Amino acid sequence: MEENSICIPGERLGSSEQYQPGKGTYVRHGFVFASIAGSIKKESDKSGNLPLIHVQSIHTKQHIPQIGGIVICKMTQLTSAFAKCKIISVQGSNHTAAFRGIIRKEDVRATNRDKVEIYKSFRPGDIVVARVLSLGDALCYLLSTAENELGVVVALSENGTAMIPLAHDQMQCPITLLKQFRKVARPQSKHISFPENSKSALTNESTV
Amino acid sequence: MTMPTDSRRLPAPDISYNAKLFTEIEKLSLLDDEEKRADGRYVTQPRDVFLQCGVITQAKGSAYFEMNKTKVICSVYGPKDIEMREEFQINKGKLKCELKYAPYSSPKHGDHIPGASDVEKSDILLEAISSGVCLQRYPKSQIDVYVIVLEDDGSVMPAAITAASVALVDAGIEMYDVITASSIRIAGQDTFIIDPTSSEEFSPLNLEKSNDLNQGMVMVALLPSINQVSSVVSSGHLECNVLQEAIRSCRYSAQNLHSIVRKCLVNSLKKILKQRNTAK
Numbered sequence A: 001m002e003e004n005s006i007c008i009p010g011e012r013l014g015s016s017e018q019y020q021p022g023k024g025t026y027v028r029h030g031f032v033f034a035s036i037a038g039s040i041k042k043e044s045d046k047s048g049n050l051p052l053i054h055v056q057s058i059h060t061k062q063h064i065p066q067i068g069g070i071v072i073c074k075m076t077q078l079t080s081a082f083a084k085c086k087i088i089s090v091q092g093s094n095h096t097a098a099f100r101g102i103i104r105k106e107d108v109r110a111t112n113r114d115k116v117e118i119y120k121s122f123r124p125g126d127i128v129v130a131r132v133l134s135l136g137d138a139l140c141y142l143l144s145t146a147e148n149e150l151g152v153v154v155a156l157s158e159n160g161t162a163m164i165p166l167a168h169d170q171m172q173c174p175i176t177l178l179k180q181f182r183k184v185a186r187p188q189s190k191h192i193s194f195p196e197n198s199k200s201a202l203t204n205e206s207t208v
Numbered sequence B: 001m002t003m004p005t006d007s008r009r010l011p012a013p014d015i016s017y018n019a020k021l022f023t024e025i026e027k028l029s030l031l032d033d034e035e036k037r038a039d040g041r042y043v044t045q046p047r048d049v050f051l052q053c054g055v056i057t058q059a060k061g062s063a064y065f066e067m068n069k070t071k072v073i074c075s076v077y078g079p080k081d082i083e084m085r086e087e088f089q090i091n092k093g094k095l096k097c098e099l100k101y102a103p104y105s106s107p108k109h110g111d112h113i114p115g116a117s118d119v120e121k122s123d124i125l126l127e128a129i130s131s132g133v134c135l136q137r138y139p140k141s142q143i144d145v146y147v148i149v150l151e152d153d154g155s156v157m158p159a160a161i162t163a164a165s166v167a168l169v170d171a172g173i174e175m176y177d178v179i180t181a182s183s184i185r186i187a188g189q190d191t192f193i194i195d196p197t198s199s200e201e202f203s204p205l206n207l208e209k210s211n212d213l214n215q216g217m218v219m220v221a222l223l224p225s226i227n228q229v230s231s232v233v234s235s236g237h238l239e240c241n242v243l244q245e246a247i248r249s250c251r252y253s254a255q256n257l258h259s260i261v262r263k264c265l266v267n268s269l270k271k272i273l274k275q276r277n278t279a280k
Helices: A196-207 B116-130 B156-170 B240-279
Strands: A012-015 A025-028 A031-034 A038-043 A052-057 A070-078 A082-090 A093-104 A127-134 A141-144 A151-154 A164-167 A170-172 A179-181 B049-053 B061-067 B070-081 B094-101 B141-151 B180-187 B192-194 B215-223 B228-237
Touching: A012 A052, A025 A052, A038 B240, A070 A141, A082 A127, A093 A127, A093 B070, B049 B156, B049 B240, B061 B156, B070 B156, B094 B116, B116 B141, B116 B156, B116 B215, B116 B228, B141 B156, B156 B180, B156 B215, B156 B240, B180 B240, B192 B240, B215 B240, B228 B240
Parallel strands: A093 A141, B094 B141
Antiparallel strands: A012 A031, A025 A031, A038 A052, A070 A082, A070 A127, A082 A093, A127 A141, A127 A151, A164 A170, A170 A179, B049 B061, B061 B070, B070 B141, B180 B192, B180 B215, B215 B228
């Protein structure tokens, strides 16, 4: 089978003694089969393991939240015990029908967990980067922001401008100079693609 | 003018018979003297098919399948958040299937409200395709499959199942295999009519002129590359050995459809790749 050739689900890619099954494949009766349509990719492993075979999807794939994965969500509802949000993006794919998520009070930050106040961490409409803790219950995914890199990335002040982060727990509006408490995320460009209007906020932050 | 109905009383008589039963039953001959069917095909000859995926831009994946006058279109949405909390499963995704006949699909104008036969056909579709989808890779999510029959000229279920599986692959849903299906009309022990049209399909009023009791229809859905049957539907009166033989013929004819499905999917992938390369 030539490199880069196209396969459809159910096509046999090789023996499981020959390859390690990767993404877009499954193993049945000792053979590796393709489970999605796409191009076949083989990667040789340097440490002496079997070469990895995976199928790269050509269609734009819709990702679903996975345990340990990073998601971007928008805050919808706050109570003193938890914050509810809708997951608007998983691994760069946009969701038209959003999944629902919940951030409990204990999962907002890693330190001083019992002193967390939800109202001082998020406001409705904030864009938050979070990690999936568990699949949760029937209604919601359980999310966490208890890491420096996780938390609010975009927050609008009362007059609608993007606020500038001042510290790990504070943001300021550049026009009204109003300060508000937030669980601010330390920006990490490799995880997040920022919308246009928040870019100014980021460049300002690096000079602060 | 219709009479006002009394909801406590069933207005229909206790026993009723179809009026057609009292007329001379017209026993049709499915084959002419040259062993050819009404549309000029031989018994083992399926209709020419046309298959295309990516026809509905709003859907995640879609497919259009045509067998002469039988036309179905299928769209797939998801994976997305489950709608009904009661149907929730933590470790598995949920597949929702809906098969609808367009009101203009058959000579008799259809109803907008799904009847019992529509619900049954949706269930057959769900059964046939759910064993082909890797549902455990979509925990907490729902995948919606909508099939609309644009024109009905027999063998709707095989067309719907094949179209649905192509649309699922087009949506990038992980699957064990594509699913192809085929149906056969049995008119006597030795007459297996592949891919029947609606006039050839089995119904109690459409009996073949013969004394053989084996009269019926068989539909088989197949995972062709791993050669597993995902669904069998049979109706009518069939002896065991006849049924076995019919299932074997259906599998053979469904297997033949696999190359067409593969060609369609590979062509669509190549087209997307080509568009992407020219865009660069």
